[in-house]
Amino acid sequence: MKKIAYLFSSAIILIACESRTYEEISASTPIVEKVTYTKDVKPIVxxxxxxxxxxxxxxxxxxxxxxxxxxxxxxNIINRIQKPVGDPQKMPQGGALSPSQISIFIQWKADGLIEN
Known part of the structure; x- marks a missing residue:
């Protein structure tokens, strides 16, 4: 009986655990400093x-x-990089930016499109 209770509680714990990738965690972490074109956006472009x-x-x-x-x-860039894979308007064509790269574009716009 103890073995069944142990297996049952172990299964509950494993099912309850959340699994997220590094990119998903990074995308949900707010960017603290201002995003600039030269430092952050240009390398992605x-x-x-x-x-x-x-x-x-x-x-x-x-x-x-x-x-x-x-x-x-x-x-237009933000709209197109957020389209689902398979959408003919998705950019970059044949690929996808990571969630953290997409967040950089969104934050850059929110920060006022700073150049340097």
Whole structure:
């Protein structure tokens, strides 16, 4: 009888435990300091967007090679990076930014689109 009670309580504990990935935890942690384009946003854009959003890229008609260009398209960027995988308007095409990277764009807008 003790073994059954032990197994039952162990099962309850295991089921009650929450499992979250590092990205999920990071995404829910508020960013304390102000997000800036140069320090926070530009590295994400350079690593994930420039291949299409620069001269010769598939989206060269809408370049994002400068602060002003990214700032002027921030609403569209935030909308598109949050679309579900499989949506033809999802950016970056063929991939996805992490929740923490998406949070950086959202926080940058909330902080006032600071350049440096």
């Amino acid at each position: 350079d690593a994930n967007c420039i291949v299409c959003h620069s001269a010769g890229g598939a989206a060269s008609f809408q370049p994002w090679t400068s602060y002003t260009q990214v700032k002027n398209h921030i609403d």
